[in-house]
Amino acid sequence: MTIKYTFQGLLIYVVIAAYLLAFLTTVLGRKKTGNGLYLAGFIIAAITFGYRWYDARHVPFQNLFEVFLSMGMMVYPLSIFCRRSLRVGGETMDMLLGAILLFPAGFIFKAEPQKLPPALQSWLFIPHVAVYLMSYVIMAKATVQAFCQLKAKPAYTDENLVDPEIGTYRIICFGFPLLTLGLILGSWWGKLAWGDYWGWDPKELWSLASWLVYIGYLHFRYMFGKKHARINSCLAILGMSVILITLLWANLSKIFPGLHNYAS
């Protein structure tokens, strides 16, 4: 664990603090203050993202520091969209999620900007990584809903909002096209850069596995609806677990050597 004594590091810590304070104040019943802090955290996160883009001279999606920084910025718009369009709540947990997502950027991964190697200089770099990161954050929110369903605890008491089981399903339906596009754009890019649209690389196989778990979820839910709500939720949580492995373990562990591995 290292502390970053830079302007960028300072901004990240301010966002983490804002998200955590937003969470605490909301839990203590001061919803308005909580929302204000959450919005402030998002604005500073967006500024940090922009600053990093300017500083590194490429969109900050290259290494795990940049990936977590970007994801930490995506939580707030997702909360707003889910409440307004999908009628799914859970913003309080989103505030905590934002802080958790920024933690690795603040304390674990190195922030030194790197030059883009030839294979990353493709127009597909931005859409491929952007849709994946968005889908990961969306699926993380769906997982929180799934845990709420398992605990049989409604996350909120607003009549306009759906229950956590439906919440999980709606969010997964929203995120699944992005997950699919991430996989397809990655495959297309692989064809352009390396000559193969599928290389059986560990990271590719983990990402295929995570996509398949969500396909399993969608088919299972089509077959049984809400009858086996607990299994539905467990499948959603399994999907997120495989995504976590795809994002972290497959990149960092020497067990999975390959084109996407940073361990060496």
Add this chain to the structure above:
Amino acid sequence: MKLNRCIMWTALLAICLLTILSVFGAFCGAPKAKLIFNSIPLGVYWSGLAVLLIAGFVQFSRLLHKPGLFMVHAGCLLILVGSMWGSETGHQLQKRFLDSQKIPSGYMVIYEGESEKHIVAEGLKQTLGELPFSIKLNDFRLEHYPADEDSVPRLYIKTHQGQVLQLIAKAGEEISLGQGKGKLRIVRTFRNFRITVEDEEKIVTDQGQAAENPAVQVVIELPDSNSYTRYVFENFAGFTHGENLLQLSYVSQGPQIIRDYFSDVVIIENGKEVAAKSIEVNHPLHYAGYHFYQHSYDSQAGKYTILSVTSDSGLYTVYGGYWLLSLGVLWQFWFRHITIGLEMSKVKTKVLIQ
């Protein structure tokens, strides 16, 4: 009804099996996973999955009538068929039954100024076959990122006690070499150091912009007020400079990072040049059913390039599948709801107007 349930359960089982196999394959590493997923049992599995998808279309009319569901499942079917057609086994079957001579994949090693038509296997020794045309490499080039503005030229000084000192190599900069050891001063830097002789006198000059022979001129001033001049060349790092046993190294800029590789090639068919392209990473050449990619190069002398070659059989079917699958999921999960939402708002406004 029973058959429907049976199909759905089998589909679920097939998805579950593929998930487990993917995880297993991830632990095996790419080369072994490739063998597993291209093996005969897996061939049976892929064909079974395709049959299952077709059975789904036959049994569930919604899969045919709902555009999103149709595109998603038809896309998967196309990807399966296209990738099986383009696989090594697919190529072998095409050779056997359709007399196709296409080579699924391999590599080409081409020297500058020479033509090549042989495709070799991964170890670059075994020949896999010949192309009906040849590829000539006119030039192989590397492009570097411009040196960082913040990576200024530096002189590294290793004293006889093993201490490493660093000094910015700018005229006038100086550094103490330790108590009683004197000091070192930078006099001049050269991008391209040359010595010419005029009237039997050696003249040192800096020639040209290209950093061919970067060097720095230093003066070492000893405490006894003697001094001597030395030239430190970047290309001879760590050269020991006698009297004071100093090891001096000059680094004129930060490490050069490669930005891109280029192979300028022309295709020669029946003795005529029919196409030309500068192949670079992410910009392959496509010709006569093959894609040619920048794969590797002669890192020592830059005299040859290594291209990887893949047949495009089945590729456009797979791409068609990608389009259908992408449009299908977007339609099924996003746009359908937006259009339903718009319809609903129209109904609402109509009610209000009435």
